Amino acid sequence: MTDPAATTQARTGQPADADLMIEAVGLRKEFGAFVAVDGIDVQVRRGEAFGFLGPNGAGKSSTMRMIGCVSPVSGGTLRVLGMDPDRDGARIRARLGVVPQQDSLDGELTVRDNLYIYARYFGLPRAKCRQLADELLEFANLTDRADSLVDPLSGGMKRRLTIARALVNQPEILLLDEPTTGLDPQARHVLWDRLFRLKRSGVTLVLTTHYMDEAEQLCDRLVVMDHGRIAAEGSPRALIEQWSTREVLELRFDEDDLSGHAASVEGIAERVEVIPDRLLLYVDDGEAAAAAVYQRGVRPLSSLVRRSTLEDVFLRLTGRSLVD
Amino acid sequence: MVTATAPSARDRHPAPALRVLEYFLVVLRRTFRGTIFGGFLSPLLYLVALGYGLGSLVNHSNGLGGVPYVEFIAPGVLVATAMQIGVFDASYPVLGAIKWQRQYHAMLATPVGVRDIVVGHITAITIRALLGGVVFLFVAALLGAIPSWTGVFAIVAVLLVAVAYAAAMFAIAANAEGDTSFTMVFRLGVIPMFLFSGTFFPVEQLPQWLQPVAYVVPLFHGSSLARDATLGTMSWGPDLVHVAYLLLWILVGGWLATRSLRRRMVL
Numbered sequence: 001m002t003d004p005a006a007t008t009q010a011r012t013g014q015p016a017d018a019d020l021m022i023e024a025v026g027l028r029k030e031f032g033a034f035v036a037v038d039g040i041d042v043q044v045r046r047g048e049a050f051g052f053l054g055p056n057g058a059g060k061s062s063t064m065r066m067i068g069c070v071s072p073v074s075g076g077t078l079r080v081l082g083m084d085p086d087r088d089g090a091r092i093r094a095r096l097g098v099v100p101q102q103d104s105l106d107g108e109l110t111v112r113d114n115l116y117i118y119a120r121y122f123g124l125p126r127a128k129c130r131q132l133a134d135e136l137l138e139f140a141n142l143t144d145r146a147d148s149l150v151d152p153l154s155g156g157m158k159r160r161l162t163i164a165r166a167l168v169n170q171p172e173i174l175l176l177d178e179p180t181t182g183l184d185p186q187a188r189h190v191l192w193d194r195l196f197r198l199k200r201s202g203v204t205l206v207l208t209t210h211y212m213d214e215a216e217q218l219c220d221r222l223v224v225m226d227h228g229r230i231a232a233e234g235s236p237r238a239l240i241e242q243w244s245t246r247e248v249l250e251l252r253f254d255e256d257d258l259s260g261h262a263a264s265v266e267g268i269a270e271r272v273e274v275i276p277d278r279l280l281l282y283v284d285d286g287e288a289a290a291a292a293v294y295q296r297g298v299r300p301l302s303s304l305v306r307r308s309t310l311e312d313v314f315l316r317l318t319g320r321s322l323v324d
Numbered sequence: 325m326v327t328a329t330a331p332s333a334r335d336r337h338p339a340p341a342l343r344v345l346e347y348f349l350v351v352l353r354r355t356f357r358g359t360i361f362g363g364f365l366s367p368l369l370y371l372v373a374l375g376y377g378l379g380s381l382v383n384h385s386n387g388l389g390g391v392p393y394v395e396f397i398a399p400g401v402l403v404a405t406a407m408q409i410g411v412f413d414a415s416y417p418v419l420g421a422i423k424w425q426r427q428y429h430a431m432l433a434t435p436v437g438v439r440d441i442v443v444g445h446i447t448a449i450t451i452r453a454l455l456g457g458v459v460f461l462f463v464a465a466l467l468g469a470i471p472s473w474t475g476v477f478a479i480v481a482v483l484l485v486a487v488a489y490a491a492a493m494f495a496i497a498a499n500a501e502g503d504t505s506f507t508m509v510f511r512l513g514v515i516p517m518f519l520f521s522g523t524f525f526p527v528e529q530l531p532q533w534l535q536p537v538a539y540v541v542p543l544f545h546g547s548s549l550a551r552d553a554t555l556g557t558m559s560w561g562p563d564l565v566h567v568a569y570l571l572l573w574i575l576v577g578g579w580l581a582t583r584s585l586r587r588r589m590v591l
Contacts, residue, residue, distance in 0.1 A: 031591070071591055090340075093433065103426075104426040109350070109354075117346070120347070121343045121344075121347075
């Protein structure tokens, strides 16, 4: 369900632009007969926080791995920092920071040694590595755990350490694959705060997520991915304006079949979505719509008026919800 | 190819394989006590128990052309230990770095490439085998089990055998889904080779039809080479053949290990 107008791509064919950090044109990734990424066009500029939003299996991680130069491109072209991952993989990786979806910390080394060893992989001198390790411990708020082993750390601490580790080479682009999946709300907020700080210091952030709140919090611009394609592109606000209404009226019922209720509220809303146990009414004025629903004699278990989110955009574009 | 092969990358990040080696040496330092035991204490037990214990019986038969039994098995045990370290250290630790601890994934996100990992990790394994080998050789010499000064060259056999077995096992581990196949390799590969490839008795004692099998086994060439060194019976012709055969295993094994790891990690 690709909307050509939404995927506004500036295919101007201009010479290399120093601020163009990542450029993909018709990028594809195939695993045998399975197409994971089906010809996407993406441009990320310096200092941006760019997001890939989509459900599991949408092709986000495959895209990230290609950008991270650990997975060969199957088709189309990809330029990262103006270079070709196929030829200059090591040179590109020297300037990237990678926060993988699955932790690859060394559980048997101390927190400090994890940073030190990883810095050494980039060929930095020992003294510099020690200094960086201390600075990054501070950044990750892990100084008092510096000499503890990694295994007993909490999930949030491990993620912070993974992010700190990705910064040892002072990367120009930080790639984050599902950075807060599996963390509790408090740990997520701490992590977001660290990412905001990085963004302010000029690091380009590229992240994948299936949390709409994360995308809304962090991303200047994002693409909605589904089945390996880009369904829409824009800032969170622009996407909501384009694909959803200002407000949403949620009606919750204690029944399995909601089609009867959907029929009886017809005409009140611009659009009605039926999802398990709820009706979503897309309207400009939620309170007015709620009053109209009651006037028609519909008595839901509960009703709620809220603002539209990227979840609604995703539902509109794909007919499915983000987190299944 | 996403490995660090671009010349410019090499310029900026000299020898990433050394960084990989450095990591595994940090791990080695952490497990040093266990390493010492596996690396030289257990072969020393073999040497004492069999060399002196069993040797007191064997020496009466004069089946070894006048060579005391302890002098016969010292180089055999030395090289067989290098094989065991090579195989073991390239089994669970390699699969673990792919699947469980995932250190290789962390490395590949940096300028380190697949070939650097293979070279760096196998070098670390070899250093552990060499450490154990040097200590064992020294203690065996003190015990009088190394009659010739040329015995120092036995360390070359330790080096070649450790690399040859580590490379082959690395290739197997990089293809393995789980660790069940490792038990098979140990039981059906390592132990028979340990017993029948010239460690404890000359392969000439094997039935005629079995002898060619022993000649194919790298350990046979390693123990022959080491024995020529410790007994002071080195001669260019046969010993160069042993070295060349082990080098062949290293080349083929190293190539297979790199190919397997690339297929596994670069998807």
